Amino acid sequence: MKWFFKSFINGVLTIVPIALVAYVVYKMFLFFDGLLGNILKPYLDENYIPGIGLFTTIILLTILGWLSTKFFTGTIIRIVDILLQKIPFIKTIYSVIKDTIHSFLGEKKSFSKVALVTMPGTSMKCLGFITTENLEELHDELKDHVAVYIPQTFQVAGVTFLIPKTDIEILDIKSEEAMKFILSGGMTTKSDK
Numbered sequence: 001m002k003w004f005f006k007s008f009i010n011g012v013l014t015i016v017p018i019a020l021v022a023y024v025v026y027k028m029f030l031f032f033d034g035l036l037g038n039i040l041k042p043y044l045d046e047n048y049i050p051g052i053g054l055f056t057t058i059i060l061l062t063i064l065g066w067l068s069t070k071f072f073t074g075t076i077i078r079i080v081d082i083l084l085q086k087i088p089f090i091k092t093i094y095s096v097i098k099d100t101i102h103s104f105l106g107e108k109k110s111f112s113k114v115a116l117v118t119m120p121g122t123s124m125k126c127l128g129f130i131t132t133e134n135l136e137e138l139h140d141e142l143k144d145h146v147a148v149y150i151p152q153t154f155q156v157a158g159v160t161f162l163i164p165k166t167d168i169e170i171l172d173i174k175s176e177e178a179m180k181f182i183l184s185g186g187m188t189t190k191s192d193k
Helices: 002-047 052-067 071-084 090-105 175-183
Strands: 113-118 125-132 145-151 158-164 168-171
Touching: 002 052, 052 071, 071 090, 113 145, 113 158, 113 175, 125 168, 125 175, 145 175
Parallel strands: none
Antiparallel strands: 113 125, 113 168, 125 145, 145 158
Protein backbone atom coordinates (compact mmCIF):
# COMPACT_ATOMS: atom_id res chain seq x y z
CA MET A 1 0.00 0.00 0.00
CA LYS A 2 2.88 2.36 0.80
CA TRP A 3 4.42 1.69 -2.63
CA PHE A 4 1.06 2.37 -4.34
CA PHE A 5 0.58 5.69 -2.51
CA LYS A 6 4.15 6.83 -3.19
CA SER A 7 3.85 5.92 -6.90
CA PHE A 8 0.51 7.72 -7.13
CA ILE A 9 1.97 10.92 -5.59
CA ASN A 10 4.98 10.72 -7.94
CA GLY A 11 2.57 10.31 -10.86
CA VAL A 12 0.59 13.39 -9.77
CA LEU A 13 3.77 15.45 -9.29
CA THR A 14 5.30 14.52 -12.64
CA ILE A 15 2.41 13.80 -15.02
CA VAL A 16 -0.25 16.37 -13.97
CA PRO A 17 1.91 19.48 -14.76
CA ILE A 18 2.88 17.99 -18.14
CA ALA A 19 -0.75 17.08 -18.91
CA LEU A 20 -2.02 20.54 -17.90
CA VAL A 21 0.58 22.31 -20.04
CA ALA A 22 -0.28 20.03 -22.99
CA TYR A 23 -3.99 20.77 -22.46
CA VAL A 24 -3.45 24.56 -22.31
CA VAL A 25 -1.23 24.52 -25.43
CA TYR A 26 -3.81 22.34 -27.23
CA LYS A 27 -6.67 24.73 -26.31
CA MET A 28 -4.60 27.76 -27.40
CA PHE A 29 -3.80 26.01 -30.68
CA LEU A 30 -7.52 25.30 -31.28
CA PHE A 31 -8.42 28.91 -30.50
CA PHE A 32 -5.81 30.50 -32.79
CA ASP A 33 -6.34 27.88 -35.50
CA GLY A 34 -10.08 28.56 -35.37
CA LEU A 35 -9.72 32.34 -35.91
CA LEU A 36 -9.37 31.91 -39.67
CA GLY A 37 -9.66 28.14 -39.77
CA ASN A 38 -13.45 28.25 -39.35
CA ILE A 39 -13.65 30.54 -42.40
CA LEU A 40 -11.35 28.32 -44.48
CA LYS A 41 -12.91 24.94 -43.58
CA PRO A 42 -15.97 25.22 -45.89
CA TYR A 43 -13.73 26.13 -48.85
CA LEU A 44 -11.11 23.45 -48.24
CA ASP A 45 -13.68 20.84 -47.13
CA GLU A 46 -11.83 17.50 -46.78
CA ASN A 47 -8.45 19.02 -47.63
CA TYR A 48 -8.39 21.12 -44.45
CA ILE A 49 -5.41 20.30 -42.25
CA PRO A 50 -5.37 21.43 -38.59
CA GLY A 51 -2.93 24.31 -38.30
CA ILE A 52 -3.77 25.97 -41.62
CA GLY A 53 -5.92 28.53 -39.76
CA LEU A 54 -3.06 29.35 -37.37
CA PHE A 55 -0.55 29.58 -40.22
CA THR A 56 -2.92 31.82 -42.21
CA THR A 57 -3.49 34.04 -39.15
CA ILE A 58 0.29 34.48 -38.66
CA ILE A 59 0.81 35.28 -42.37
CA LEU A 60 -2.14 37.72 -42.42
CA LEU A 61 -0.95 39.55 -39.27
CA THR A 62 2.57 39.79 -40.72
CA ILE A 63 1.29 41.24 -44.01
CA LEU A 64 -1.02 43.70 -42.22
CA GLY A 65 1.85 44.72 -39.91
CA TRP A 66 4.05 45.38 -42.93
CA LEU A 67 1.24 47.29 -44.70
CA SER A 68 0.72 49.45 -41.60
CA THR A 69 4.20 50.90 -42.15
CA LYS A 70 3.37 52.02 -45.71
CA PHE A 71 1.98 55.50 -46.35
CA PHE A 72 -1.42 54.70 -47.88
CA THR A 73 -2.43 51.67 -45.80
CA GLY A 74 -0.84 53.17 -42.67
CA THR A 75 -3.00 56.26 -43.11
CA ILE A 76 -6.15 54.11 -43.40
CA ILE A 77 -5.21 52.19 -40.24
CA ARG A 78 -4.57 55.45 -38.35
CA ILE A 79 -7.99 56.80 -39.47
CA VAL A 80 -9.68 53.59 -38.23
CA ASP A 81 -7.72 53.92 -34.97
CA ILE A 82 -8.92 57.53 -34.50
CA LEU A 83 -12.52 56.57 -35.31
CA LEU A 84 -12.50 53.69 -32.80
CA GLN A 85 -11.20 56.06 -30.13
CA LYS A 86 -14.13 58.46 -30.67
CA ILE A 87 -17.11 56.07 -30.61
CA PRO A 88 -18.70 55.93 -27.12
CA PHE A 89 -18.42 52.54 -25.36
CA ILE A 90 -16.34 51.12 -28.26
CA LYS A 91 -13.47 53.49 -27.35
CA THR A 92 -13.32 52.03 -23.83
CA ILE A 93 -13.11 48.43 -25.06
CA TYR A 94 -10.66 49.36 -27.84
CA SER A 95 -8.33 51.35 -25.57
CA VAL A 96 -8.21 48.58 -22.92
CA ILE A 97 -7.39 45.92 -25.53
CA LYS A 98 -4.86 48.14 -27.30
CA ASP A 99 -3.11 49.23 -24.10
CA THR A 100 -2.98 45.65 -22.80
CA ILE A 101 -1.39 44.35 -26.01
CA HIS A 102 1.07 47.28 -26.07
CA SER A 103 2.01 46.64 -22.44
CA PHE A 104 3.24 43.14 -23.34
CA LEU A 105 4.54 43.60 -26.89
CA GLY A 106 5.05 47.33 -27.42
CA GLU A 107 8.16 49.44 -27.00
CA LYS A 108 7.01 50.69 -23.58
CA LYS A 109 6.42 47.33 -21.94
CA SER A 110 4.62 47.32 -18.62
CA PHE A 111 5.36 44.65 -16.05
CA SER A 112 9.08 45.14 -16.73
CA LYS A 113 9.80 46.68 -13.29
CA VAL A 114 9.15 44.63 -10.18
CA ALA A 115 8.17 46.67 -7.12
CA LEU A 116 8.33 45.71 -3.46
CA VAL A 117 5.46 47.43 -1.69
CA THR A 118 5.11 47.83 2.09
CA MET A 119 1.51 47.47 3.23
CA PRO A 120 0.42 50.68 5.02
CA GLY A 121 0.68 50.56 8.82
CA THR A 122 2.43 47.17 8.82
CA SER A 123 5.82 45.64 8.15
CA MET A 124 4.26 43.23 5.60
CA LYS A 125 5.43 43.46 2.01
CA CYS A 126 4.07 42.29 -1.34
CA LEU A 127 5.35 42.10 -4.89
CA GLY A 128 3.82 44.01 -7.77
CA PHE A 129 4.59 45.41 -11.19
CA ILE A 130 4.86 49.07 -12.14
CA THR A 131 2.43 49.65 -15.00
CA THR A 132 2.50 53.46 -15.25
CA GLU A 133 4.99 55.97 -13.87
CA ASN A 134 3.40 59.14 -15.25
CA LEU A 135 0.10 59.57 -13.39
CA GLU A 136 0.11 63.37 -13.54
CA GLU A 137 -1.94 63.15 -16.76
CA LEU A 138 -4.66 61.34 -14.80
CA HIS A 139 -4.69 63.77 -11.87
CA ASP A 140 -2.28 66.57 -10.82
CA GLU A 141 -1.97 65.35 -7.23
CA LEU A 142 -0.67 61.96 -8.44
CA LYS A 143 2.55 63.34 -9.94
CA ASP A 144 4.63 61.66 -7.20
CA HIS A 145 2.79 58.32 -7.51
CA VAL A 146 3.12 55.25 -9.70
CA ALA A 147 0.54 52.62 -10.66
CA VAL A 148 1.46 49.22 -9.25
CA TYR A 149 -0.44 46.11 -10.33
CA ILE A 150 -0.48 43.43 -7.63
CA PRO A 151 -1.59 40.04 -8.99
CA GLN A 152 -3.43 37.54 -6.83
CA THR A 153 -2.04 34.10 -6.07
CA PHE A 154 -3.17 31.16 -8.24
CA GLN A 155 -5.10 33.40 -10.68
CA VAL A 156 -4.60 36.13 -13.25
CA ALA A 157 -6.78 38.70 -11.44
CA GLY A 158 -5.24 41.46 -9.38
CA VAL A 159 -5.56 44.99 -8.01
CA THR A 160 -3.97 48.23 -9.23
CA PHE A 161 -2.80 50.62 -6.50
CA LEU A 162 -1.60 54.21 -6.93
CA ILE A 163 1.35 54.37 -4.56
CA PRO A 164 3.79 57.19 -3.69
CA LYS A 165 7.16 56.60 -5.34
CA THR A 166 8.85 56.86 -1.93
CA ASP A 167 6.86 53.87 -0.61
CA ILE A 168 8.09 51.36 -3.16
CA GLU A 169 11.42 49.69 -3.82
CA ILE A 170 12.36 48.55 -7.34
CA LEU A 171 13.80 45.02 -7.24
CA ASP A 172 16.50 43.83 -9.62
CA ILE A 173 14.77 40.60 -10.66
CA LYS A 174 13.12 39.50 -13.88
CA SER A 175 9.37 40.09 -14.09
CA GLU A 176 8.86 36.42 -15.11
CA GLU A 177 10.50 35.25 -11.87
CA ALA A 178 8.37 37.62 -9.79
CA MET A 179 5.18 36.50 -11.59
CA LYS A 180 6.03 32.82 -11.00
CA PHE A 181 6.67 33.56 -7.33
CA ILE A 182 3.35 35.42 -6.93
CA LEU A 183 1.16 33.02 -8.90
CA SER A 184 2.60 29.99 -7.12
CA GLY A 185 1.90 31.49 -3.71
CA GLY A 186 5.62 31.84 -3.00
CA MET A 187 6.39 28.19 -3.71
CA THR A 188 8.62 28.99 -6.71
CA THR A 189 11.72 31.01 -5.94
CA LYS A 190 14.66 32.24 -8.01
CA SER A 191 16.82 29.34 -6.86
CA ASP A 192 14.27 26.72 -7.99
CA LYS A 193 15.71 25.71 -11.38
